[in-house]
Amino acid sequence: MPEPNQPEDYLQRLRHSTAHIMAYAVQQLFPDGERTVKLAIGPPIENEFYYDMEVPRPITPEDFPEIEKHMKAMIRSNAPFEQETWAYDDARQWFGERDQKFKLELIDGISDREVSATDEGVDEEGVSIYHNGDFTDLCKGPHVEKTSECRYFKLLRVSGAYWRGDSNREQLQRIYGTAWETKADLQAYLTQREEAAKRDHRKLGRELELFQMHPESPGSAFWLPKGALIYNILSEKVRKLYLTEGYQEVRTPLIYDSSLWETSGHWEHFKDDMFLVENEEGEATSALKPMNCPAHMLIYKSVRHSYRDLPYRIYDQGVLHRNEATGTLTGLSRVRQLCQDDGHIFVEEKDIANEYERILGLFQRIYGTFDLPFRCDFSTRNPEKFMGDIEVWNRAETLLEDVLKNNQIEYSLDPGEAAFYGPKLDFQVRDSLNRDVQCATVQLDFQLPERFDLTYVASDGSEKRPVVIHRAICGSFERFIAMLIEHYAGAFPTWLSPVQCVVMTISQRFVDYGTEVEQLLAQKGCRVVLDNSDGKIGAKIRQARLQRVPYMLIIGGREQESRTVSVRSREEGNIGAMALDTFVDKMVQEADLDF
RNA sequence: GCUGACGUGGCUCAAUGGUAGAGCAAGUGAUUUGUAAUCACUAGGUUGGAGGUUCGAUUCCUCUCGUCAGCUCCA
Numbered sequence: 061m062p063e064p065n066q067p068e069d070y071l072q073r074l075r076h077s078t079a080h081i082m083a084y085a086v087q088q089l090f091p092d093g094e095r096t097v098k099l100a101i102g103p104p105i106e107n108e109f110y111y112d113m114e115v116p117r118p119i120t121p122e123d124f125p126e127i128e129k130h131m132k133a134m135i136r137s138n139a140p141f142e143q144e145t146w147a148y149d150d151a152r153q154w155f156g157e158r159d160q161k162f163k164l165e166l167i168d169g170i171s172d173r174e175v176s177a178t179d180e181g182v183d184e185e186g187v188s189i190y191h192n193g194d195f196t197d198l199c200k201g202p203h204v205e206k207t208s209e210c211r212y213f214k215l216l217r218v219s220g221a222y223w224r225g226d227s228n229r230e231q232l233q234r235i236y237g238t239a240w241e242t243k244a245d246l247q248a249y250l251t252q253r254e255e256a257a258k259r260d261h262r263k264l265g266r267e268l269e270l271f272q273m274h275p276e277s278p279g280s281a282f283w284l285p286k287g288a289l290i291y292n293i294l295s296e297k298v299r300k301l302y303l304t305e306g307y308q309e310v311r312t313p314l315i316y317d318s319s320l321w322e323t324s325g326h327w328e329h330f331k332d333d334m335f336l337v338e339n340e341e342g343e344a345t346s347a348l349k350p351m352n353c354p355a356h357m358l359i360y361k362s363v364r365h366s367y368r369d370l371p372y373r374i375y376d377q378g379v380l381h382r383n384e385a386t387g388t389l390t391g392l393s394r395v396r397q398l399c400q401d402d403g404h405i406f407v408e409e410k411d412i413a414n415e416y417e418r419i420l421g422l423f424q425r426i427y428g429t430f431d432l433p434f435r436c437d438f439s440t441r442n443p444e445k446f447m448g449d450i451e452v453w454n455r456a457e458t459l460l461e462d463v464l465k466n467n468q469i470e471y472s473l474d475p476g477e478a479a480f481y482g483p484k485l486d487f488q489v490r491d492s493l494n495r496d497v498q499c500a501t502v503q504l505d506f507q508l509p510e511r512f513d514l515t516y517v518a519s520d521g522s523e524k525r526p527v528v529i530h531r532a533i534c535g536s537f538e539r540f541i542a543m544l545i546e547h548y549a550g551a552f553p554t555w556l557s558p559v560q561c562v563v564m565t566i567s568q569r570f571v572d573y574g575t576e577v578e579q580l581l582a583q584k585g586c587r588v589v590l591d592n593s594d595g596k597i598g599a600k601i602r603q604a605r606l607q608r609v610p611y612m613l614i615i616g617g618r619e620q621e622s623r624t625v626s627v628r629s630r631e632e633g634n635i636g637a638m639a640l641d642t643f644v645d646k647m648v649q650e651a652d653l654d655f
Numbered sequence: 656g657c658u659g660a661c662g663u664g665g666c667u668c669a670a671u672g673g674u675a676g677a678g679c680a681a682g683u684g685a686u687u688u689g690u691a692a693u694c695a696c697u698a699g700g701u702u703g704g705a706g707g708u709u710c711g712a713u714u715c716c717u718c719u720c721g722u723c724a725g726c727u728c729c730a
Contacts, residue, residue, distance in 0.1 A: 110725095118659055219725030220658025227727040231658050234725070262723095266666080275703080275721045330730055351730065385656050385728065386721090394729080479730080498729085567687040594687060602691035616689060626690080634690055 070204070071241065075104035077141060077192070077203040078131075078210040078239040079111045084195035085130035086235070089123065090116050099197065100162040100223055100232050107249060107494075109239060112221050112232040114162070119233050124215045127235075134207050139193035141203035147186045151198065162223065163198045212246040213239035256494070261545035262391040268550050268607060270541075270558075271392065279389040279396030281538060286558035289587070290544075293556055295377060295537060298401045298426065301655040305422060307375040307403055312355035314379060317346045323511055324354040335381045348381040353505075353530060356404040357512040360526075365516040370526060371407040371415055378402070380536075392542035393497060400536050405529040406514070409452065412504065412527060413459040419502055419531050420467050423487065425655045426533055427500075432547060435496070436469055437486045439477035446480050448506035456504055456527075457483050481507030491546050499535040499543065504528075551608040551630060555653040557587070559609050563625075564591040564600040566616035573620040577613060577640060586647045601628065611647070 079102035087093030102111030119127075146154070148171050155163040170187055190199045192207055204210065214237060221234040240246040257263075265271045270287030273280075283291055303309065315337055321327035326334065336344035349355065356374055365372065379399050388394050407415050427434055438460065441453050460483060464471050471485070478484055482504035488496040505528040508514075515523045534540040544552070554560050561581060565574040571592045578590040589609075591600045597614060604612050614626040624637040638646075 120660070217724055218659065221726045222657075225727075227657065231726075233658075236725080273722085278721070324730095326730065333728085333730080353730090382729080387656060387658095387726085388728065390723085564690095566689055569687075596688050596693060597690060598688090599692050600690090605691055612690080614690065618689085628690060 071239075072104045073202050073204050074210060074241065075109035075239045076102070076201075077207070078213050078237065079104065079109040080141075080190065080192055080195060080197055080199070080203070081131050081134050081207060081210055082109075082127065082215070082235060082237060083111045083113065083197065084134055084193070085127045086111075086113060086115065086119065087195075088130040089126060095159045098160055098162055101166075102197075107238055108216065108236055110221075110234050110236045112223070112234045114230060114232050119218050119235060121215075121218060128215060131210075131213070134193055134195070135210055136208070137193055138206050138208040140206050141201075142191045143201055143203075144189045144191070145186045146189050151187045151189065154196075155198065166198060210239055212241065212243050213237055214246065214250065259546045259549040260391075261393075261542040264545050264550040265392070268545075268558075270545070273391075277397075278386070279384060279394070281392055281395060281397070287541075289558040290541060290552065290556055291537060294534070294541065294544075295399075295401070297653070297655055298534060299375070299377065301422065301425065302375045302401070302403065305418065306371075307373040309375045309377075310356070310359060312349075312352060312359070312376055312378050314348055314381075315346050316349060316354065318344070320354050320358070321347060324357070324508065325511060326350065326354070333383050335383050349378065350380055350382045352376045352378050352380070352400075352402045353404055353508060353528070354512075357508055357514065357528075360406055360514055361512055365406070365526075367408060367516055367518050367524075370516060371405050371411055372526075373403060373405045375401070375403040392538040393491070395536070395538050398536035398538050400532040401534045402530075402532050405531065406509075406516075406526040407529060408516070408518075408524070409455075409527055412456060412529070413463055415529055416460060416463040416502065417467070419529070419533070420463065420469065422655075423500055423533050424467075427487075429653070429655055430544065430547065432489050432543070434499070435488045435490075436464070436471035437474050437477075437488065438464065438471045439474040439479075439484045439486065441478055441483060442476040442480065444476075446478070448481075448510075452506060453483070460485065460504070479503070481505050489543055489547075491543060497539060497543055499540055500533045501531070501535065503530040505530060549608075551610075553653075554610045554647070554650040557608070557610050559589050559607065560586050560651060561588045561611040561613060561647060562591050562600070562604040562609050563588060563613045563615060564597060564604070566597055566614065568592070568594060570615050570617070570620055574615040577615060577625060580640065580644060581647060584644055584648050586644075586651060605630070610650075613643070 083097075083099050083102055087097045090096050096116050098114040100112035100114070102109065148167060151167050152164060155167065167187055187198055188200050190197055190201055190203055192203075216236045216238060218233060218235050220231050222231055223229040238246070238249055240249060265287065268286060269284050270290065271281045271283050274282060281287075299309065318327055321331070321334070330350060331347075334350050335348040337346045337348065339345045355378070356376065359374065360372065377399055379397060381397050384394060384396055389396070405415050440457050441450075446453060464485075484501060484503035486498055487500035488498050491497045508528050509525050514526055514528075516526050518524045544556075552558075563574050563578045563581070565571055574590055574592055578588050581588040591603070593600070601612055608630065610630045612628040612630075614628065616626075619625055619637065622637070623640055625640055625643050626634070626637050627643060628634050
């Protein structure tokens with residue numbers, strides 16, 4: 061996201077100004093609103109804006125027309141946005157008289173020079189104040205000149221948000237809206253949101269019969285036959301790739317004694333988020349695994365390793381359970397039961413760069429196949445909170461950065477965001493609603509080798525500690541498939557389509573030939589369905605199109621006589637008749653894909 | 656977990672305190688069809704669950720489960 065306060069970014073200013081107008085309008089909803097609506101912050105964000113506030117009663121979307129009415133009045137008045145600087149005490153008094161506790165807190169923060177991350181007013185001598193009409197707000201700006209510039213806006217949704225993002229503090233109401241320079245831009249944005257909603261994986265998952273959810277197991281997918289096909293194809297292709305790239309597959313238990321989680325550190329940090337298993341006495345002495353790494357540590361440790369064995373790469377498609385908070389569950393993107401393409405590499409420090417190079421190669425092969433646009437975040441050491449040798453960290457971070465550069469991967473640096481046990485790379489893709497979804501993650505770990513006392517024998521006979529690389533390239537298959545559903549809007553490429561071809565007969569007279577075509581395709585491994593119902597051909601086509609089937613074969617008298625098929629493709633429509641054998645070859649070829 | 660909204664046949668949605676409806680899907684029958692919906696009939700709901708208010712609750716209230724939008728979290 062661009063810096064919100066760049067004066068050259070007109071849209072940012074426009075949205076920020078619209079947020080002020082909205083805050084004013086919400087105040088008009090309540091008697092003595094200037095005092096009873098306690099404003100927090102109201103910044104522009106990508107495409108939208110919001111304002112956080114404490115209100116006498118919850119705002120609901122039903123309030124939007126009324127709020128918008130007041131906004132329009134303010135906009136029509138064409139009041140200028142005017143800035144002033146107030147001395148701290150003046151500002152404290154003014155906002156104090158109006159019980160604006162959040163603004164007072166911000167003013168204190170500004171005078172203590174603590175505030176930097178907010179967009180509220182900062183100045184040497186005092187605080188920056190903006191007026192528009194009867195509305196006055198603590199704000200650094202910048203704003204547009206006149207309220208009339210904010211004509212093209214719409215309020216979108218309302219939600220809760222904690223003051224200063226702290227779940228121990230007050231929960232405020234956040235109202236989101238969007239604002240644009242022209243009516244056409246606004247309309248285009250609203251249309252884009254509607255289009256995006258149509259490819260929501262939860263909607264398509266139901267319509268295409270891919271998966272379902274049930275209250276009996278919240279946050280865990282039931283994969284229906286078509287979805288299970290996609291799931292299995294994907295995991296098979298990924299597995300095949302890794303096996304040819306130096307990984308060995310393992311399978312490990314679901315349930316482990318708590319001692320393992322104590323060793324790994326999970327018991328301390330994540331016990332509340334794990335599904336616990338009780339013993340006969342009712343004590344929680346073991347737990348379902350939330351990740352595979354501790355199991356892999358045990359495997360590594362079970363034999364003595366030589367430097368000649370390294371890098372030692374193991375891969376696991378084990379089922380994981382995480383007891384995610386109820387409010388966070390969302391479709392397939394945030395689930396309680398998941399399975400990752402999870403691998404761990406035990407490596408000498410000198411080989412870290414080389415391993416990263418290989419992992420990025422895998423990443424590019426998989427993401428390249430799907431043509432998925434991604435973003436990479438590189439999280440580096442938090443100087444306050446890290447374990448291990450600072451020299452090792454520095455070397456590792458330099459190495460990772462070099463690898464990113466050498467592979468021409470664009471990344472953004474997140475200084476201080478790494479976990480305490482090692483730097484990490486996160487790859488994010490955008491979902492259909494423009495939200496970032498984390499998929500691939502590659503993480504260096506100096507901690508687990510320590511906790512599990514892992515060693516290898518170096519060439520000079522000394523015992524050394526390996527480094528562990530955690531890597532998941534698809535991430536969880538659940539989330540990855542959710543993203544693929546949205547990326548393709550359900551129209552999967554042929555090799556991944558649960559049904560690749562529907563053979564449809566013009567009438568019952570051609571069922572024999574239709575059946576022959578179906579069976580031939582099936583014999584060649586094509587996922588084919590015969591539609592010999594007695595509906596019209598138009599209806600059959602409509603059915604298949606709604607299911608996003610890549611190929612439709614129309615079988616009638618002409619085709620039967622010449623032993624051809626009339627082919628209709630999902631993308632190109634009717635592409636005419638083709639010899640049966642030619643089509644079979646085409647299907648076999650299209651269905652064949654390796655990463 | 657927090658704030659708010661929502662929950663009506665498989666799906667999409669009506670019904671605002673007075674006998675729960677429609678379209679699609681399903682079943683049956685008719686039709687035998689040439690590139691996005693053939694026609695008719697039939698069946699399907701104790702309105703997520705529990706409690707309460709009321710002569711009467713899909714509708715109002717409480718609790719609970721789930722879903723959604725965000726927030727916090729995401730090993």
